[in-house]
Amino acid sequence: AQSVTQLDSQVPVFEEAPVELRCNYSSSVSVYLFWYVQYPNQGLQLLLKYLSGSTLVESINGFEAEFNKSQTSFHLRKPSVHISDTAEYFCAVRGSSGGSYIPTFGRGTSLIVHP
Amino acid sequence: KAGVTQTPRYLIKTRGQQVTLSCSPISGHRSVSWYQQTPGQGLQFLFEYFSETQRNKGNFPGRFSGRQFSNSRSEMNVSTLELGDSALYLCASSLKTGVETQYFGPGTRLLVL
Numbered sequence: 001a002q003s004v005t006q007l008d009s010q011v012p013v014f015e016e017a018p019v020e021l022r023c024n025y026s027s028s029v030s031v032y033l034f035w036y037v038q039y040p041n042q043g044l045q046l047l048l049k050y051l052s053g054s055t056l057v058e059s060i061n062g063f064e065a066e067f068n069k070s071q072t073s074f075h076l077r078k079p080s081v082h083i084s085d086t087a088e089y090f091c092a093v094r095g096s097s098g099g100s101y102i103p104t105f106g107r108g109t110s111l112i113v114h115p
Numbered sequence: 116k117a118g119v120t121q122t123p124r125y126l127i128k129t130r131g132q133q134v135t136l137s138c139s140p141i142s143g144h145r146s147v148s149w150y151q152q153t154p155g156q157g158l159q160f161l162f163e164y165f166s167e168t169q170r171n172k173g174n175f176p177g178r179f180s181g182r183q184f185s186n187s188r189s190e191m192n193v194s195t196l197e198l199g200d201s202a203l204y205l206c207a208s209s210l211k212t213g214v215e216t217q218y219f220g221p222g223t224r225l226l227v228l
Binding site: 032036041042043044045046049051090092094100101102103104105106107108 | 119148157158159160170171173205207212213214216217218219220221222
């Protein structure tokens, strides 16, 4: 079985400040890791993903996440947030088990950027 | 290219009724997955269809079912609705099954009274 824990349900931050959204996972098999963003009244959009290779992955809008196998973590960071980054962020894991890649999502972290 | 579309966007039903939700994937995508999103349980995987076959299934009762047509469009059905079925139902499509990037639709918000 696999699980995902997003340690903070809400993260308030001021504009232009750095932010880290924490994600820990547990799985008995090899995993693939994802961060999604959900803006109000919209579906999810993929922000970035780790499949293999470099443990540091980046998105086009300045977010990055680092896969840490020993700590079973995949924290999301941005050095300077903007008001438009206000949204719900979901960490997800897909474990490879017999060719099945059923995804498990965290409960989400609400990022609130204040001016 | 048009994104994933879901119909209807909003729906109100009463307990005991059944409901069918529809999802049209991005053109060329052959995999469609369904998710339930609620404040209490978060985002939970329902099932995935690829080439008209169910490939993966989450931990939901048999009242939840789905199917996929030859044009990759998918429907999910919930029979004998319960109050707890009130949720946002999200559909996502991808080129193929596995760890391909999924593209999500805006969802269908179902309210069961």
